[in-house]
Amino acid sequence: MRIALSLAALGSLLAFGQPAPASIERGTLRLHYVQKPIGYERYEVTPDGDLSGRSASGAKADAVKLTADFDFTDRGGRVQLAATLRAKADFTPISFQAKGKSYRFVNVDSDVRVEGSDAVVRADGAVESRVTLPAQFFTVDGYAPFSAQMLLLRYWKLHGQPRVLRTVPGQPTNDVFIEARGREAIRIGEKVTTLERFAIDGVVWGRETLWLDERGSLAAAITRAGGLSFEAVREDLEPALVQFVQRATRDRISDLESITRVNAPLKSGTYAMVGATIVDGTNRPPVADGVVLVRDGRIADAGSRAAVPVPDGVPTVDVSGKTLVPGLWDMHTHVTQIEWAPVYLASGVTTVRDMGNEFEFITLLRDAIASKRALGPRLLLAGLVDGPGPNAFGVYYAATPDEAKQAVGKYHDAGFQQIKIYSLITPPLVEAICAEAHRLGMTVTGHVPNGMTIDQAATAGMDQIAHLAIRGEAGSDEVNRVIGVLRARKTVIDPTQSWNELLGHAAGTPIAAFQPGVAKIPPPLNRLFSNAGAAGIDAAAARARLERGLRIVKALHDAGVPVVAGTDEGIPGHSVHREIELYVEAGLTPLQALQAATIVPARAMKLDAELGTIEKGKRADMVVLNANPLERIQNIRSARWTIIDGRVYDTQALWRSVRFQP
Numbered sequence: 001m002r003i004a005l006s007l008a009a010l011g012s013l014l015a016f017g018q019p020a021p022a023s024i025e026r027g028t029l030r031l032h033y034v035q036k037p038i039g040y041e042r043y044e045v046t047p048d049g050d051l052s053g054r055s056a057s058g059a060k061a062d063a064v065k066l067t068a069d070f071d072f073t074d075r076g077g078r079v080q081l082a083a084t085l086r087a088k089a090d091f092t093p094i095s096f097q098a099k100g101k102s103y104r105f106v107n108v109d110s111d112v113r114v115e116g117s118d119a120v121v122r123a124d125g126a127v128e129s130r131v132t133l134p135a136q137f138f139t140v141d142g143y144a145p146f147s148a149q150m151l152l153l154r155y156w157k158l159h160g161q162p163r164v165l166r167t168v169p170g171q172p173t174n175d176v177f178i179e180a181r182g183r184e185a186i187r188i189g190e191k192v193t194t195l196e197r198f199a200i201d202g203v204v205w206g207r208e209t210l211w212l213d214e215r216g217s218l219a220a221a222i223t224r225a226g227g228l229s230f231e232a233v234r235e236d237l238e239p240a241l242v243q244f245v246q247r248a249t250r251d252r253i254s255d256l257e258s259i260t261r262v263n264a265p266l267k268s269g270t271y272a273m274v275g276a277t278i279v280d281g282t283n284r285p286p287v288a289d290g291v292v293l294v295r296d297g298r299i300a301d302a303g304s305r306a307a308v309p310v311p312d313g314v315p316t317v318d319v320s321g322k323t324l325v326p327g328l329w330d331m332h333t334h335v336t337q338i339e340w341a342p343v344y345l346a347s348g349v350t351t352v353r354d355m356g357n358e359f360e361f362i363t364l365l366r367d368a369i370a371s372k373r374a375l376g377p378r379l380l381l382a383g384l385v386d387g388p389g390p391n392a393f394g395v396y397y398a399a400t401p402d403e404a405k406q407a408v409g410k411y412h413d414a415g416f417q418q419i420k421i422y423s424l425i426t427p428p429l430v431e432a433i434c435a436e437a438h439r440l441g442m443t444v445t446g447h448v449p450n451g452m453t454i455d456q457a458a459t460a461g462m463d464q465i466a467h468l469a470i471r472g473e474a475g476s477d478e479v480n481r482v483i484g485v486l487r488a489r490k491t492v493i494d495p496t497q498s499w500n501e502l503l504g505h506a507a508g509t510p511i512a513a514f515q516p517g518v519a520k521i522p523p524p525l526n527r528l529f530s531n532a533g534a535a536g537i538d539a540a541a542a543r544a545r546l547e548r549g550l551r552i553v554k555a556l557h558d559a560g561v562p563v564v565a566g567t568d569e570g571i572p573g574h575s576v577h578r579e580i581e582l583y584v585e586a587g588l589t590p591l592q593a594l595q596a597a598t599i600v601p602a603r604a605m606k607l608d609a610e611l612g613t614i615e616k617g618k619r620a621d622m623v624v625l626n627a628n629p630l631e632r633i634q635n636i637r638s639a640r641w642t643i644i645d646g647r648v649y650d651t652q653a654l655w656r657s658v659r660f661q662p
């Protein structure tokens with residue numbers, strides 16, 4: 001019996017490692033966005049040659065052809081992509097075409113033809129270019145279709161499992177890293193399916209998880225799209241969706257633990273930062289040549305060199321010429337992959353508020369960071385609740401007050417600080433959710449639901465509102481009235497202006513014109529954002545639209561409505577800096593803009609006794625900047641070391657750990 005089993009296992013390994021069979025292979029994958037089923041990918045792999053699968057010489061077909069249709073509807077918008085990949089029997093690509101959309105705002109139009117040792121490549125409507133191919137290569141353009149990644153894995157298996165595999169289209173090629181992560185059994189009732197799990201890094205930014213069955217067919221894949229988790233599962237394995245999410249999550253947390261081990265803090269415990277200009281984040285003037293004494297994760301003292309002597313035996317870190325500011329906050333993020341953790345610390349962000357995520361992933365990541373097994377910013381969680389229906393978002397819905405209570409309770413029990421209301425929650429349920437959340441000591445943020453205005457949402461009990469949902473011009477009676485309501489209720493606004501700018505800039509304006517960070521992002525992100533921007537609008541009109549928003553931000557701030565910096569992701573890390581810069585463009589002083597990303601959010605989350613400024617007794621969350629942002633707000637981009645709970649991290653090493661340039 002034992003022998004038979006191992007022979008069977010050996011047989012399946014061989015089958016997996018063999019060239020394509022000359023028969024038709026079909027697959028259907030159910031697509032999900034944050035676990036909600038939204039569509040299908042259907043694919044077929046056929047012998048490419050005559051119909052018998054034999055070439056003229058009588059040998060087996062020497063080529064295969066993959067055709068794939070990728071099709072989903074997310075919140076009312078249809079997304080479709082068609083792809084064809086022709087390859088030799090050993091899966092070496094011959095040609096590749098993909099056309100359509102892979103996500104709501106991501107257009108794909110790629111064409112690759114291999115000619116000898118070159119490839120003629122056209123991507124995103126750009127002109128054709130000729131790329132010299134390395135001996136080993138593959139053709140893939142983003143996560144969709146997943147079946148192309150299935151053939152990528154088969155190619156990798158058959159070609160000695162190289163550490164790095166070059167792919168086209170790229171810039172001019174792209175580096176993809178693949179790792180086999182082990183075999184496992186997926187259980188659905190009595191049925192056990194044995195799969196092999198892989199991590200793929202570089203097709204998109206960050207690691208994806210794919211599972212192949214014993215015949216090398218794709219069983220499941222988990223990636224990210226438009227910022228959130230995207231899952232593909234073969235139809236018969238659909239009941240195991242959460243098992244797949246959990247296994248992928250464990251893999252990724254263990255990857256972050258590896259990154260943590262090779263990026264140990266440069267300093268921790270007791271030490272003194274000496275010589276920097278301290279911008280403590282209060283309204284007090286900066287302190288030149290200051291000392292910050294750190295003891296066991298907290299600020300033991302801070303002030304001028306004369307006022308704060310360094311006790312004997314305490315090691316010092318010379319930071320003269322640099323500027324110390326409080327650790328930054330991003331109040332609107334979706335930390336959907338572990339790569340965000342190093343990115344945030346690298347950009348000086350020590351606390352983030354997550355605004356909706358995969359429950360299984362974000363709670364484990366939060367716990368790993370809180371226990372210091374993994375590096376990353378402090379994670380505060382808002383749990384997303386939407387109304388039901390085909391246009392709903394996520395998997396937690398509420399249509400009745402009972403369901404609302406249940407959803408709030410689930411998030412509360414898992415340690416979430418907030419509830420995030422989404423667009424389809426009905427007005428009466430807004431009140432029910434707010435009442436239950438407040439009863440449990442939580443606060444409520446989110447979108448202004450459909451059919452409500454921002455002041456109605458605030459009056460119904462929402463403590464905070466995401467995005468700048470105010471129509472009209474600053475200074476108008478109506479806008480003044482709305483701002484009056486928000487001021488009276490102390491409603492906190494995260495206006496996500498950097499996100500509006502990123503999506504709303506004229507398509508003809510390069511992102512680098514307003515966001516220099518784009519030059520430092522890894523190639524897959526670059527290709528993603530090269531599509532961002534609004535068509536049919538010129539640069540002046542796009543700027544005018546942005547400026548209308550900035551005038552409202554200024555009016556809110558002047559009225560005393562708390563404005564907190566949030567990005568909705570954007571260009572990882574760099575968008576936080578852009579958000580702060582935009583507040584200065586709106587007319588806030590550099591210190592006020594910095595406070596919108598430090599003490600104001602700390603107050604909004606009722607954590608200002610612990611966080612938000614560089615003051616005695618608070619947690620030692622600080623950023624050592626190479627230059628002073630009060631002199632020039634763009635200096636907020638110059639983080640050299642980031643300190644969280646007293647642990648000092650080298651930002652350059654952290655950027656590199658996730659394939660960004662420092």
Ligand SMILES: [Zn+2]
Pocket residue numbers: 332333334355568
């Ligand atoms: Zn968001």
